[in-house]
Amino acid sequence: MILTVLCAGALRPAPSSNPPPSQSPFGSQAGWSPAGGREASDRFLHRLGKADQLASVRAAPIPGEPLPLESGEEAWCRARFTVQPDHTCAAAAAIELGGQPGALILRPVHLHAGLDHVVLDPPVSLDLSDAEARALFEAAVDWLAPEPIRLRYLSASLWELTETDPAGTGFSALRGASAARASGRNIDIWLPRGHASRNWRRLMNEVQMLWHSHPVNTERERAGRKRVNALWLEGCPPASLGAPFSALASNDPVVRGLSLSAGVRPLPATSAAELIAAADSQSRLIDLPFWRDALAEGSDDPWAAGWQAFDRWLASLPRDVSPDWLERAEVVLTGEHSARVFRWSRFARLRLWRGKAPATWLDDLGLAD
Secondary structure: OEEEEEEOOOOEOOHHHOOOOOOOOOOOOOOOOOOOOOHHHHHHHHHHHOOEEEEEEEOOEOOOOOOEOOOHHHHHHHHHOOOOOOOOOHHHHHHHHOOOOOOEEEEEEOEEEOOOOEEEOOHHHHOOOHHHHHHHHHHHHHHOOOOOEEEEEOOOOOEEEEEOOHHHHOHHHOEOOOHHHHOOOEHHHOOOEOOOHHHHHHHHHHHHHHHHOOHHHHHHHHOOOOOOOEEEEEEOOOOOOOOOOOEEEOOOHHHHHHHHHOOOOOEOHHHHHHHHHOOOOOEEEEEEOHHHHHHHOOOOOHHHHHHHHHHHHHHHOOOOOOOOHHHHEEEEEEOOOEEEEEEOOOOHHHOOOOOOOHHHHHHHOOOEO
């Protein structure tokens, strides 16, 4: 069996936000003491130190831009699922909701003004109810009715747009970053670019003005909640992908959507232990969401919080799961810009030189993103 373990967001953050090498990867939260302590993840880190780094996947930068539009996780998913350049991984989140290939996926979001720029808030922080989303959706549908586009409601967080005159609008050719990639940042370099970008901005500005005085936003503001004041373009969902895995366990809408597009029905994340214990030779993926979830929740130290959650998960695995299961897997750690892939060769277990504290040899391995 080839088992792939996806640890999205587990690479150490950029150097400017690194803790000193002498610190634990769990940060400075001395009061943290879950069942099993830190032993489980310490063992994992020591094992990882003996593994072979098979590959490094780095998101491709945009010509003339300082940063790539995709995160390390998106770049790895694109390569592993063979997503075509005109599709985006983030838009795959709509597939399980019935999103159609060739359509564009939109996400209602909140933008807030900084001193000299506009910042996208993490979409999960919007906490938009179905009733609120439908009211805003219907207002946008009525306002945009004269335009050569059609909107379809998928969920409170994802809507679908189709072009009735694709050659005239050209919106499907626009390229921008996902909301997950752009969250917490100045939106200037992440907005859609392409020959139709000016017309796109016009439509989105009209929606912003329409929603400014909408009763939903008036009530949300009165209650001290964030206004819904923009639509974010996630791109086109991928279609008819290759199937790199015969089974997949994940709760992440993007990973599940990619699996469905590859013709594999995804299992819930609770099935991870079942896939670990499987004895056949099929290729499997388990998606461990701990670092991704911590980041979305706005933790003060998402990297440390993710490792803490990972430790609790390791300690909770059933006793019949072999303790050396990781040494039969490939582990993918992703960060803001890159992904690192590790696997244990038959000689890896003989390496005795990895005797340092985990946080120290993480730096030795170059596991900073």
